[in-house]
Amino acid sequence: MTTDIWIVTCVLLATIIAFVLDRFRLDVVAFVSLLALLLTGILTPTEATAGFSNSLVLMIAGLFVVGGAILASGIADLAGRWLGQVGGTSTVRLTATVMLASALLSAFLSSTGTVAVMLPVVLSLCRRAEVSPSKLLIPLAFGASLGGMLTLIGTPPNMVVNQELRDAGLEPFEFFSFAPAGILMLALGIVFMCTIGTRLLPKMRTSAEDATRHQGYVSRPELIHSYAVDDKICEIRIPRKSKFAGRTLRDLGLRTNFQFNALAVSTPSTKGTVVRKCDADTLLQGGDTLFIKSSNEECLAKLIDEGQIESVALPAVLPKEVHLAELIIPPRSEFIGRTVRDVEFFRLYGTMVLALHDGTQPASTRTSDTPLTSGDTLLVAADAPALERLRKSRNNVLLVSEQEEPPETPLAPAARWVVVILVGMLVAMSFGIVANVTAVLVAATLMVIVGAFRGTNVYQSVNWESIVMIASVMPLATALQKTGTLDLVVSVIVESPGLTNPLALLLLLFAVTSLLSQAISNTATSVLIAPLALELAERLDVSPYPLLMGVALAASTAFATPVASPINALVAGAGRYRFGDFLKVGVPLQVLILLATLACVPFLFPFSP
Structure with missing residues (x-):
């Protein structure tokens, strides 16, 4: 050698x-390996940089844009709602429906994007059908993987082997060359998961906490109980003679001095009660009701004593304007390895993190200092605008459940054009009207032109x-x-x-x-x-x-x-x-x-x- x-x-x-x-x-590992080959003289600069101009890489980038347009326009969400209508309540029927729907979406979208869209839908479906999500979420993931076998663009490996044929001067696979084998594999996968697989999956837990957790956290008490913050959230009434009246949260240093997070403040007025989201500049007034999350009984006692607080309710009855929701940290999130404090959720999304769950147990204390890992779930409090921002987030955090059914997302005005462009791209690729990379790049450009994206969202849709x-x-x-x-x-x-x-x-x-x-x-x-x-x-x-x-x-x-x-x-x-x-x-x-x-x-x- x-x-x-x-x-x-x-x-x-x-x-x-x-x-x-x-x-x-x-990407860092791969790039360092590339530099090693370049610095040792194994590859010339031209050879080392050839991948960045390769048509395969350009086509995959274009497909990210096309898939992002399908997500942004609401078409994928519409498909998810259709799933909820036809799924029924039978575990076997739900398994087959979930796998088939995720496979069909994954044949044209990235598998990660498919699961991100369908995960909240499947959790909601499980709640209505009273089926444990543990019976349907693995089938969801497997269906998305099997769907990648159906078309040329279903998954990057299909395009890689196709490019290998093209580079060798051989006739490449056609758009649906993968379909015969892919359909067979998908059918086998569905039959297996509906028969043997569903028996191998974990059964429904019977404890109150696990049953709650596996039914989508549909109510506010269930969400609070699942994250063990029942005795952590309370409401305090600020008397007019209180030392806190007329001062802001920043002035009082309530987070540093008393170790609690303020969720909202309720102020009575002649037109009714006004509920406001709290930030550092929120001004407290006599008669206000402050809703807080505290992890330390001693600090709460200190707060009551120094603030001359007379009325404390534990647990709190949160106003309807305070929404509770559950987020999950997806793989490759930029938040992995960072603490809640480092991420600054309030600045990014306008939400307050109340607790997190690492898959084994909830952590309701010192949440701000706990490093996040892939798969962690977070309980957050948010107002309506912040909740809407979370619904649109798919990269760093993913909204998986809310205390109420989320409203149906309307189709964007450009949705019809997105469908037309997608069909045109598939036809062009299927019949070889133009080169595959040309069809994809033209489709990606048209998606931007017709307004499927807002601002720089087109760049965010690409998994760089x-x-x-x-x-x-x-x-x-x-x-x-x-x-x-x-x-x-x-x-x-x-x-x-x-x-x-x-x-x-x-x-x-x-x-x-x-x-x-x-x-x-x-x-x-x-x-x-x-x-x-x-x-x-x-x-x-x-x-x-x-x-x-x-x-x-x-x-x-x-x-x-x-x-x-x-x-x-x-x-x-x-x-x-x-x-x-x-x-x-x-x-x-x-x-x-x-x-x-x-x-x-x-x-x-x-x-x-």
């Missing part, structure tokens, strides 16, 4: 280990972490080929007697891709495995199409762990799943998809060139 091969191998292994550890952002990660990983595949590392691996496989059979080769590629996808990004996995599959096909003189199709299908089988994909992590927090829940359901489904791939892919795409 040459020095270059050793360098590339070390960089590759270090990259995979860093991906698995998940202590650093994916994924774009940088893909563009940085692609040159790593170039380095594997350039240094002969890929040839070395291919030679070892070809010289192994048991792997010369094409079916055994398909099994090997599927297994390796599926296994790596449990630990690292499925896009990064396909970028690394697709050139190997193409090289093996050429060396063994078999068609590359079944091997690359197998790689694409395997990349969408990230079922076995809660960290296998962002959507698994998202539902893990909302459903309070344990690591073993994914193993029990995911591994059998992966084996089933593997067997189905070995049976149908060679039939759809023969090995003979």
Whole structure:
């Protein structure tokens, strides 16, 4: 082995280990790996930067914009409401409906965007049907993953293997080339989850707290009880003779001196009671009623004594203007690792964080100093405008439940144009009227022109972490080929007697891709495995199409762990799943998809060139 091969191998292994550890952002890991290859002279500057101008990367960025327009226009929410109407109350019927709906959306949207849209809908559906969310949230995630197998744009790995064919001068897959195998896998997944899978999923908890938590936190008392803040929220009446009257919260230093958060203040007037959201400049007046969340009984006693407070009600009866809601921290949120105090929720969203839940127990004390992790849920108090801002948030926090049914989101004025543009893009890609990247970029541009986005929201719709990660990983595949590392691996496989059979080769590629996808990004996995599959096909003189199709299908089988994909992590927090829940359901489904791939892919795409 040459020095270059050793360098590339070390960089590759270090990259995979860093991906698995998940202590650093994916784009940072990939970019550092790219710099290592550039600084060691393995890649030239032109080769190292080629990924950022690759048509695949541009197409994925454009698809983020198209998907963002579908979300922003309310079309995806409309699909979610339709789901609630047809789901019924049977667990089996709900499972099939949720999986089918998420798969259809995921065929054209990102899987993460699909789950973000449908998660609140499914929780509401569970509440009405009195079904534990733990029975439906894993099917929601698996349906979104299986939906990526249906179309060329369903998931980035499909586009990666397609680009590999194009770069090799071969005829690429068509838009619906994935559909025959994808439909079969989706059908198998639905049947499995409706029969065996639903029995393997955790059952409905029977304790009052768990039953409340798993029914969507529909009422204010349930929300308060679920986060163990029953005895933390109280209301105090400010007498006219109180030392607090005529002073602002900032002047009094109530948060630092008395360790409580002010949620709202109610002021009587001739026209009725006026409820205001509190901030540091809120002026207290004699006769006001102040609603607070306090974590310390001694500080509350000190507040009563120094403020000459006469009337205290515990627990408080919060006014209707104070809305309680539950948020979840999604994977790749910028808030992960930061405390509530660092994030400044009040400044960003106008909300007050009352407590958090880490999936095992609520933390209602020292909430401000607790670092946030993916899957954590937060109980917040907000007014109507702040609640609306939270509904529109999908990147750093996701609103999953409220004390009342959320109002139906009306379709945006540009919704009809969004549908027309989407259909036009799909037609152009299906019939090859223009190049796929051209169709996507034109559609993305038109989405902006017709007003599907407001201001700079178009940039927020793009997952830049994924774009940088893909563009940085692609040159790593170039380095594997350039240094002969890929040839070395291919030679070892070809010289192994048991792997010369094409079916055994398909099994090997599927297994390796599926296994790596449990630990690292499925896009990064396909970028690394697709050139190997193409090289093996050429060396063994078999068609590359079944091997690359197998790689694409395997990349969408990230079922076995809660960290296998962002959507698994998202539902893990909302459903309070344990690591073993994914193993029990995911591994059998992966084996089933593997067997189905070995049976149908060679039939759809023969090995003979």
